[in-house]
């Protein structure tokens with residue numbers, strides 16, 4: 635079998651052009667005589683790669699100068715702890731529960747500070763995001779935490795809350811760089827790379843420098859302090875060198891493709907193609923409320939588990955991979971990150987139509 639259309643939620647598909655370029659450079663990176671995997675992170679060649687990736691992220695997303703761009707490890711899950719550990723001053727934070735990842739973030743934060751749930755849609759099994767208009771946040775909270783795209787439930791917040799000056803800390807793991815991003819609206823953004831940025835192993839953090847405190851508790855491990863990584867420009871220890879290199883290529887691919895506006899337009903078109911089909915289908919239905927639909931993760935069911943399983947199996951055989959929904963939601967999930975092509979989404983819709991015709995209800 636050749637390459638498939640990979641709809642997995644993460645690790646996810648990468649732009650083919652990027653993979654080919656990396657393949658070309660695998661044995662001898664631009665005359666260095668070695669692979670990027672083999673080279674010292676302290677050498678000039680690698681410094682150009684990592685600082686180049688940082689500069690490109692700054693240019694792509696218009697990151698203001700008073701924000702740091704950090705390349706860390708430990709996944710978004712480590713940020714669930716690093717955010718409260720580093721941002722706690724008064725010892726209070728407000729959390730918005732929009733899905734399981736937001737819940738996990740709040741649970742972890744409870745170990746370090748007083749967490750108040752500002753809003754939650756758990757009672758609707760997270761089929762929609764909380765409406766945050768008019769929701770009061772504590773004025774003396776150290777930050778307000780949101781998860782902007784709920785990978786499991788296929789929901790997304792399409793606007794940001796007014797936190798009244800309290801810094802917004804946001805998990806953007808599954809929607810970063812999928813469209814225009816106004817970094818200045820956030821105090822801190824974090825994202826595991828393995829969906830829209832590059833391979834697993836890298837965690838991107840964009841943080842307002844004045845939130846990065848030196849005076850965190852003395853027993854906080856050096857690797858868990860933002861201040862360490864800010865001071866050393868993500869090179870305190872060996873960075874996830876190859877993941878940064880690949881991510882740099884993906885960022886340049888986005889830039890070459892026209893930037894975040896173009897990504898946003900393409901992603902809206904791809905999502906409209908699939909949701910449009912779902913809305914007219916007699917067999918399949920989307921599980922997220924219309925106003926909360928994610929452009930990145932589209933969740934849907936037939937209503938019959940055996941039929942869902944048959945669909946996923948048949949899709950796999952037809953070269954449409956990774957469509958099984960998360961076990962907590964069931965059904966199907968199609969992840970339509972930047973690297974998923976419109977042809978891929980069209981192939982999925984064509985297969986859904988074929989399956990629907992073969993299974994009239």
Ligand SMILES: Cc1ncc(COP(=O)(O)O)c(C=O)c1O
Pocket residue numbers: 644708709710711712735781783784785786805806807808826827
């Ligand atoms: C929104 C969101 N947050 C956090 C995580 C956890 O990320 P990691 O596996 O990088 O720790 C995921 C993983 O899928 C996610 O989708």
